[in-house]
Amino acid sequence: MEEKKIILETRKLTVRFGGLTAVNSVSMSVPEGSITGIIGPNGAGKTTLFNMITAAVEPSSGQVIYNGASILGLGPDEIARIGISRTFQNIRVCSRMTALENVIISIQRVPPYSVFAAMLGLPSVKRKDREAREQALGYLKMLGIGSYANSLASEMPYGQQRRLEIARAIATRPKLLLLDEPAAGMNNEECRELTGLIRELREKLDLTVVLIEHHMEVVMRLCDNIYVLNLGSLLREGKPSQIQSDAEVIKAYLGEKRRRN
Ligand SMILES: Nc1ncnc2c1ncn2[C@@H]1O[C@H](COP(=O)(O)OP(=O)(O)OP(=O)(O)O)[C@@H](O)[C@H]1O
Ligand SMILES: [Mg+2]
Numbered sequence: 438m439e440e441k442k443i444i445l446e447t448r449k450l451t452v453r454f455g456g457l458t459a460v461n462s463v464s465m466s467v468p469e470g471s472i473t474g475i476i477g478p479n480g481a482g483k484t485t486l487f488n489m490i491t492a493a494v495e496p497s498s499g500q501v502i503y504n505g506a507s508i509l510g511l512g513p514d515e516i517a518r519i520g521i522s523r524t525f526q527n528i529r530v531c532s533r534m535t536a537l538e539n540v541i542i543s544i545q546r547v548p549p550y551s552v553f554a555a556m557l558g559l560p561s562v563k564r565k566d567r568e569a570r571e572q573a574l575g576y577l578k579m580l581g582i583g584s585y586a587n588s589l590a591s592e593m594p595y596g597q598q599r600r601l602e603i604a605r606a607i608a609t610r611p612k613l614l615l616l617d618e619p620a621a622g623m624n625n626e627e628c629r630e631l632t633g634l635i636r637e638l639r640e641k642l643d644l645t646v647v648l649i650e651h652h653m654e655v656v657m658r659l660c661d662n663i664y665v666l667n668l669g670s671l672l673r674e675g676k677p678s679q680i681q682s683d684a685e686v687i688k689a690y691l692g693e694k695r696r697r698n
Pocket of ligand 2: 484
């Protein structure tokens, strides 16, 4: 059998914030085309891992390898340009813009034309702007929120704002999509719909997905492989069936519930 190409790899990735080691020597590898899950109790370091991959946080040590090359030192826009995109745990859409405008901004983040041409107002720019609107509408429809195109983001129902967040992320045409708790705050029905949607996007757009999620049903249904973080360190890696029945994993989660109650 042919070995799957590894699109993303972290090697002993570590970050310290003062005295706290938020992520401690985490190594993981993500095969191209897969859906990889990252789970773990609150404060485990999951979001911080995404922040390091996308250049929002600088690692203290370790490596991030994308398509075989180190990407440490690149800025957030360069990260977007090489094909990595993410959503945020706390929705970051621009609430005073329409859904369509939110997606257009994202499309233009990875510019289809030169800034020089834009300054001159060349006809090609006007055509590209029209194309961007059409593309943006296409992304909204893909997420099932086409009817909200001209609604202000702030006036969309919460679940649809989460979908808009994903539409924005795919509008930069990524190869690797990092989703930070896309199902947060959703009910069971919405979770099921979102699960189908993520799978569909992966197929249509030829994506590799890394998914942070607390809804176990979503994780177990979607993921090919799961990494479990606890207190910044890697606790386990395995297939959903292995992780689901792992005593240490269950203990980490039960511990979290006890702390919360
Ligand atoms: N920029 C920062 N400065 C200082 N501490 C931080 C920073 N970012 C994260 N932390 C701390 O690092 C730890 C890991 O946080 P992180 O947000 O990665 O956890 P998480 O696994 O995403 O948790 P949750 O499930 O609650 O989203 C936490 O203790 C958090 O307070
Ligand atoms: Mg988080």
